[in-house]
Amino acid sequence: MPAPLRIALAGLGTVGTGVIRLIEENSQLIGRRAGRKIEIAAVTARDRSKDRGVDLSRYRWVDDMGELATAEDVDVVVELVGGSDGPAVTLARETLSNGRALVTANKAMIAHHGAELAALAEHHSAALKFEAAVAGGIPVIQGLRDGAAANRIDRVYGILNGTCNFILSTMEREGLDFADVLADAQAKGFAEADPSFDIDGVDAAHKLSILASLSFGSQIDFGGVEIRGIRKILAADIAQAKALGYRIRLIGLAEVDGENGSATIFQRVQPCLVPMMHPLAHVIGATNAVVAEGNFSGRLLFQGAGAGDKPTASAVVADLVDIARKETGPAFSMPSAELEILPRAASAHRIGKTYLRMVVADRVGVLAEITAAMRDAGLSIESLIQTETSEDGSALIAMVTHAGPEQAINDTLNTLSTSDSLLGEPMVMHILGE
Amino acid sequence: MPAPLRIALAGLGTVGTGVIRLIEENSQLIGRRAGRKIEIAAVTARDRSKDRGVDLSRYRWVDDMGELATAEDVDVVVELVGGSDGPAVTLARETLSNGRALVTANKAMIAHHGAELAALAEHHSAALKFEAAVAGGIPVIQGLRDGAAANRIDRVYGILNGTCNFILSTMEREGLDFADVLADAQAKGFAEADPSFDIDGVDAAHKLSILASLSFGSQIDFGGVEIRGIRKILAADIAQAKALGYRIRLIGLAEVDGENGSATIFQRVQPCLVPMMHPLAHVIGATNAVVAEGNFSGRLLFQGAGAGDKPTASAVVADLVDIARKETGPAFSMPSAELEILPRAASAHRIGKTYLRMVVADRVGVLAEITAAMRDAGLSIESLIQTETSEDGSALIAMVTHAGPEQAINDTLNTLSTSDSLLGEPMVMHILGE
Numbered sequence: 093m094p095a096p097l098r099i100a101l102a103g104l105g106t107v108g109t110g111v112i113r114l115i116e117e118n119s120q121l122i123g124r125r126a127g128r129k130i131e132i133a134a135v136t137a138r139d140r141s142k143d144r145g146v147d148l149s150r151y152r153w154v155d156d157m158g159e160l161a162t163a164e165d166v167d168v169v170v171e172l173v174g175g176s177d178g179p180a181v182t183l184a185r186e187t188l189s190n191g192r193a194l195v196t197a198n199k200a201m202i203a204h205h206g207a208e209l210a211a212l213a214e215h216h217s218a219a220l221k222f223e224a225a226v227a228g229g230i231p232v233i234q235g236l237r238d239g240a241a242a243n244r245i246d247r248v249y250g251i252l253n254g255t256c257n258f259i260l261s262t263m264e265r266e267g268l269d270f271a272d273v274l275a276d277a278q279a280k281g282f283a284e285a286d287p288s289f290d291i292d293g294v295d296a297a298h299k300l301s302i303l304a305s306l307s308f309g310s311q312i313d314f315g316g317v318e319i320r321g322i323r324k325i326l327a328a329d330i331a332q333a334k335a336l337g338y339r340i341r342l343i344g345l346a347e348v349d350g351e352n353g354s355a356t357i358f359q360r361v362q363p364c365l366v367p368m369m370h371p372l373a374h375v376i377g378a379t380n381a382v383v384a385e386g387n388f389s390g391r392l393l394f395q396g397a398g399a400g401d402k403p404t405a406s407a408v409v410a411d412l413v414d415i416a417r418k419e420t421g422p423a424f425s426m427p428s429a430e431l432e433i434l435p436r437a438a439s440a441h442r443i444g445k446t447y448l449r450m451v452v453a454d455r456v457g458v459l460a461e462i463t464a465a466m467r468d469a470g471l472s473i474e475s476l477i478q479t480e481t482s483e484d485g486s487a488l489i490a491m492v493t494h495a496g497p498e499q500a501i502n503d504t505l506n507t508l509s510t511s512d513s514l515l516g517e518p519m520v521m522h523i524l525g526e
Numbered sequence: 527m528p529a530p531l532r533i534a535l536a537g538l539g540t541v542g543t544g545v546i547r548l549i550e551e552n553s554q555l556i557g558r559r560a561g562r563k564i565e566i567a568a569v570t571a572r573d574r575s576k577d578r579g580v581d582l583s584r585y586r587w588v589d590d591m592g593e594l595a596t597a598e599d600v601d602v603v604v605e606l607v608g609g610s611d612g613p614a615v616t617l618a619r620e621t622l623s624n625g626r627a628l629v630t631a632n633k634a635m636i637a638h639h640g641a642e643l644a645a646l647a648e649h650h651s652a653a654l655k656f657e658a659a660v661a662g663g664i665p666v667i668q669g670l671r672d673g674a675a676a677n678r679i680d681r682v683y684g685i686l687n688g689t690c691n692f693i694l695s696t697m698e699r700e701g702l703d704f705a706d707v708l709a710d711a712q713a714k715g716f717a718e719a720d721p722s723f724d725i726d727g728v729d730a731a732h733k734l735s736i737l738a739s740l741s742f743g744s745q746i747d748f749g750g751v752e753i754r755g756i757r758k759i760l761a762a763d764i765a766q767a768k769a770l771g772y773r774i775r776l777i778g779l780a781e782v783d784g785e786n787g788s789a790t791i792f793q794r795v796q797p798c799l800v801p802m803m804h805p806l807a808h809v810i811g812a813t814n815a816v817v818a819e820g821n822f823s824g825r826l827l828f829q830g831a832g833a834g835d836k837p838t839a840s841a842v843v844a845d846l847v848d849i850a851r852k853e854t855g856p857a858f859s860m861p862s863a864e865l866e867i868l869p870r871a872a873s874a875h876r877i878g879k880t881y882l883r884m885v886v887a888d889r890v891g892v893l894a895e896i897t898a899a900m901r902d903a904g905l906s907i908e909s910l911i912q913t914e915t916s917e918d919g920s921a922l923i924a925m926v927t928h929a930g931p932e933q934a935i936n937d938t939l940n941t942l943s944t945s946d947s948l949l950g951e952p953m954v955m956h957i958l959g960e
Contacts, residue, residue: 121678127861231673231674234668241556371809388544388836390831397825409822419672422561
């Protein structure tokens, strides 16, 4: 059997300790599949003394993380430090510059610096792998890079944040409002103390920008993702959506429009109404799911645990197995110099159905005012529900429009923005097409 | 750019012409992803004159298929002839023996000769790839081989035959019996004129035996698959299952029980009741879906088109891209000599809930007779529905048992086999566990 693949772990949080447990527990099996043993040569983290529930005494402890990039006995550095910049990206650059392989679970770093790191990896003939950065244990990076490699993919979308999906499906099941479920999820450890990266959609946007690059052969454009989170969703929105035949999910969606030369890219993370017939409507709890539409494969769905120490470790070690097998090509499926820069498409011309919810003063003429604004914008209504008046004298109007350009929604809201009939901001959620 | 990868196509049915169309249409994109062009060097089929809707004049026509295995200008032979034996396996053996790569969509051949071909491939340092043999366009072979490579997988199961799923979901939607839907599916081209390989579960069993080998690191054991198809399912079964909270799907399931040394394998294709909360309950039409349960990844689901010219071509060309990239390790994820021979587990000790349906004479004491037989076998009932008497004086009893050993079902049926209260054979379907 060839020499073992020697790895160093930088960062020993839940994922890092998960990787240690996985390599120890499945050691023999991994050796059979990888064609050689995978051995942990060195580990590092901020705090050496912390009890992590794994025995670290077998592994060389390194105080200076930077040392890993040049250590003689290390073939692969596994970066699990996190953060888009700072020590993580420094370690990544040094590792690749030294011709060592880098495996990372760091979606923020890849979303911000993926192109630079991929170029560095190619220049130094080093492998750069990041299966764990997107959708936890689901092998979707590989599914797109290899499994769907023969396809032109014009659309990739999915449920990319487990915390949001947990909150939305709990709101749905319990009939609770967002704030109550979030507090409960935090108490139980399903949501971070500062949950804003998750619930405001930034985490999903990191992942989406990576998926889009791989799918379309385009450069990562994280700055081009329109981002809206789930904070403003009411229990009433979920109830109305259900009555209309939909479930609400935070969807990251990226599309390419147009042919070579004039193609544009559209990327958006936002809560959407998903038709009950769509597989994503049945994704419950902290699960992630990614759909890619290939021009030959048709619709491919990858689903599984989107986070957690064990699933994420599974993805990290899958990358290590690929490296052990020497099955490592360009990080984004094609040489980084060939990744196209696609201009961003505006959302205004996008055609689709939209869910619109307004809390309004319950008085004569409100519905006439709203429907007149819609008529003037050329927007027609497919279904509408007005619920009973609350104690505070407000009513809730929820509707789904017929398919039309998003600009018509913008125009409608613009007209209504000066109206004193609307109490608070209207809620707009697009409906995921077939 | 390196020299093109030159392929030869043996077999020009729907998949073969699909591969030609795909390589022509996505040529440039495939070149970018594969790092070199993929070119069709030669083609062969039984009938040269047949109009296939693609222009074959650009490609060298070969009359003698065997010539492809030794042709100077061919790097990869793509075997799309079909059949477990005969010309397909002869071509496969000759191709690999000459150190050429073989890509095949032939599940029957791999199920019967996979181990021999894998050993031959290793011996001659040739690639053997068969992504298209299982679940059409879904990259599940790769998902198991690479994406889940770090995991011990103890259970793999799924919807592996699109024709059966199309028939079952149509029966469900239309409330029709099996025979009516089959005739309609045949008329529309969704089912073969001789559909027995599909509807009797053989096709699904071929695929299951391949998935099991990859998942468990065991030798393919097609002969060890218990097989039952969907012919005997009544519209009433589907209706009763629905009333009890289930959908009926043809499920191929393989499990490993026990640890190293004493592990056994269980493989079965049969119609099952799938709880409405399970993602497989929502797989509609000719779609396939595969679930693999890894000890770290947790439950992974891969879903997509299970057949058809374009999805299957997508899988064939994915294999070609891997070969072009030189990302080809052992066909079954580990050297074929390391694949274990696992003894077969008997089904009698398996524990689970079971659906039992009997058509009975509508007379006094029938239910007492049935329930007594169940009591004597130690089988208790979770829910039971007796429907109205038909015109012919028969009634239908459908029930779901509490979890118990399958032997208890066998014992019950054994006791009742001499009863003249039962009209026709009882229907037994196990319930897919969580």
